[in-house]
Each structure stands twice: as structure tokens, then as C-alpha cells.
Amino acid sequence: MRQLAILLLLACTACATRADGPSSTPAPAQARAAAPSASSTLGQIQALIGKAECSSDSQCQVLPIGAKACGGPASHLAYSTAKTDAAELQALAERYKAEQQSNNQRSGMISNCMVVPTPVAACRANTCQLGDTAAVR
Numbered sequence: 001m002r003q004l005a006i007l008l009l010l011a012c013t014a015c016a017t018r019a020d021g022p023s024s025t026p027a028p029a030q031a032r033a034a035a036p037s038a039s040s041t042l043g044q045i046q047a048l049i050g051k052a053e054c055s056s057d058s059q060c061q062v063l064p065i066g067a068k069a070c071g072g073p074a075s076h077l078a079y080s081t082a083k084t085d086a087a088e089l090q091a092l093a094e095r096y097k098a099e100q101q102s103n104n105q106r107s108g109m110i111s112n113c114m115v116v117p118t119p120v121a122a123c124r125a126n127t128c129q130l131g132d133t134a135a136v137r
Helices: 002-016 029-034 038-049 086-107
Strands: 060-065 075-080 119-124 127-133
Touching: 038 060, 038 075, 038 086, 060 086, 060 119, 060 127, 075 119, 075 127
Parallel strands: none
Antiparallel strands: 060 075, 119 127
């Protein structure tokens, strides 16, 4: 399920980017090196979450991920409080959100402005997994 969410996030990002063609003047290497790497931060988040192992639903939490151009998270990930440092994870998520907001602003990204409903996280087969939206709660 987490792989599907990541794939959906990547597909939405690819569809929402502007297709102006190549820039007439390439960005200097120094500017490219100084730009934050959102994909690197997302990789750190995924590594910290790991397998999201759990033994009960109470150990499973939902983490909003990224930023849509209109506001709000781009997606959500499930993680386990039993195996994950929640404070470190939240800090990485905030950094990733800021990186995406910066990228959105710099690229002129637009989105569909639809609200991404917050799912619930549940322990299934000893792994935290996302389920139906929390609106029913």
C-alpha cells in the first residue's frame, strides 16, 4: 500500500509539472548543488519508517507527506510508534514539506486543489497500513 501511495505521489507530481521545454540557459552547477533534494528527504523518511512493524492498531499513526501547490499534504504514510522516533520523523516530514513548497513555488507548479483525505492507519499482518479516510471516525 505504501508503494502505491508513493507511486501515486510521483505520478501526480509528474502530471502537475509545467512542460515549458528546456531552459535556454542551464542552471549553474553550484545552484543545482545548493538546492534541497526532496527525493533524498523522502528516502530518509521511508528509511526511518522502515517496515512499520506493529502489534496493535494503537502503535500505528498517519504522517502527512509533502505539499500540494494549493496547500495541504500531497499524500500520507503509515508508521509505527513502536519502531520509529516520531519526533525525528516529524522533523523530516516538515523539511520535506518545505522542500516541496519551495519547488512548487519555484517551478510555478499547479495542482488540482482537491483535498487529500486523511486515512486511518491500522495494524494488519504486523505492519502499519493505511485504510479508509478518518472522516468516519
